[in-house]
Amino acid sequence: MDVSPAVWIVTVVVILGMLAFDYVFHVRKAHEPTLREAAVWSSIYVGIALVFGLVVLVLWGGQYAGEYYAGYITEKALSVDNLFVFLIIMASFTVPREDQQKVLLFGITFALIARTALIFVGAGLINEFAWVFYLFGLILLLTAGSLIKGEVSGGEKDEADNVVTRIAKRFMHTTDYYDGDKLFTWRNGKRMMTPMLLVMVAIGGTDILFALDSIPAIFGLTQQTYLVFTAVAFSLLGLRQLYFLIDGLLDRLIYLSWGLAVILGFIGVKLVMHALHENNLPFINDGEHVTVVEVSTGLSLGVIVGVLVVTVLASLYSPKGRALRIIGGVQTVSQQYVELPQEAPAPEREKLAAKGARLREKLSTVSPRYRDELITSEEHFHDLLDRARGKHREFQRTGAAPAPEDVPAAEADAVSKPEHG
Known part of the structure; x- marks a missing residue:
């Protein structure tokens, strides 16, 4: 694949321009993107990546276009998995929602x-x-095995407590509060680091670890440096918008790690087979190449797409996935109702209340096994439901929504517990 210096320069300038556009127009003013904003910009970035694949097809042919698309899809899937860790880190540091874009x-x-x-x-x-x-x-x-081991053991790792973060905490003084999105602030006449900088240090440390898995994966699909670079770059661009678009779905992709383990294991085997084909190590077949079947780009692309489709469908529609969808839906709708402003119109309240009622009916069909596993705090879960229902009953009775602290305790107590399962 012959890529001229001019093409390299244009590509790098375009990618840096897209990145600069995000900094100047999207995160300069702290705010939480709306669902519509996130959907529109996610579509634009994915569209640009797909169109670039067509450019590769026209300029260099179908073989290289297939390698690019396989690499892009794999890197995008790994990037979505990275979002889980970013979510954990930001939750650990309680990053304000409006500042999460910059992080x-x-x-x-x-x-x-x-x-x-x-x-x-x-x-x-x-x-x-x-x-x-x-x-x-x-x-x-080894990475695939580690993912499987983590799923089987069910152990949770504190991603925010990596070695880079520990070093930063040891040698730098940090405040226990945020000062907007500033990295440093002044306290008692001393310049101190805010938790915002610590969050970025934590994410930077995990990024290095992610790269150690990501780059070998894409080199298993193409050895063309230009395609590797562009697939990685386009998979990362737009990740910020994707985070806010699928934030509510991230924790529902319960089998994503299994799917990624299969994909990484498949690419790992493909790499070993390719290494045998190109072998020059003297202690393997006397330094001669080993005749093996090499996996085609088309087969690689089919396996990657197929595994991801099965993973998503299994996550959403398996018994556990369905239980998580119902429980998560009940919590989300209840939280949305509790946080409604007092001037919220009646149709909006009735719509949310009706949706919550339908989900609570489905909640009774969830297996106790999954309820115990998926509801981290039964007391908090019921309290949230009671508060939402109490606010709605008060609204129906008086025509005006009370403040959360004004909901009568007796109203919450009147809610029948059997309906919670």
């Missing part, structure tokens, strides 16, 4: 820098040492 964009920028560096290091190693394919394959197989 996410920093994470994306740092990830792009880290992965670009590893792309050129990896490309250089591959060009000089064919045995690197063995190493990349082993990394992916």
Whole structure:
């Protein structure tokens, strides 16, 4: 694949321009994007990535276009998995909702820098040492095994407490409050780091770890440095908007780690097979290549797409996925009703109340096994439902919504517990 310096320059300028556009027009003023804003811009970024694949098709042919699309889809799936960790980190540091955009964009920028560096290091190693394919394959197989082990054990890891964060906490004084989106503030005449900087340090540290899995994965699908770079860049751009678009769905993709484990394991095996085909290690087949079947780009693309489709469908429609959907829906609708402003119109209240009633009916069909597993705090869960129903009953009785603290305790007590399951 022959890519001229001019094409490289234009591509880098376009990607940096898209990144700068986000900084100037989207995150300069702290705000929480609306669902419509997130959907529109997510569509634009995905559309640009898909159109670029058509450019590759026209200029370099179907083989390279297929490799680009396979790499882009894989990197996008891994990026969505990264969003889980970003979500955990921001929850751990209680980042204000309106400031999360800036944190996410920093994470994306740092990830792009880290992965670009590893792309050129990896490309250089591959060009000089064919045995690197063995190493990349082993990394992916170990990563796949680690994902499976984590799902089987069910152990939770504090992603916000990585080594970079611990070092920062040890050597830098940090306030226990945010000062808008500032990284530093003054307290008692001393310049101190805010939790915002600590969040960015935590995300930067995890980005480096993500890159160690991400880059070997895409090199297993294409060895063209230009395609690796563009697939990684386009998969990261638009990730900020995607976060706010699927924020409510992230915790419902309960089998995503299993799907990614299968994909990474598949690519790992493909890399090892390719390494055997290109073998020059003297202790393997006397330094001669080993005749093996190499996996085609079309098959790789089919496996990746197929696994992701099965993963999403299983997450949403399996018994556990359905239970999570119902429980999550009840919590979301109840929280939305509790947070309604007092001047909210009656139709909006009635619509939310009707939706909540339908979900509570479905709640009784959820297996006790999944209720115990998915409801982290039964007391908090019931309290939220009671508050929402109490506010709505008060609204029906008086025609005006009370403030949350004005909901009569007796009203909440009047709610029948059997309906909660």
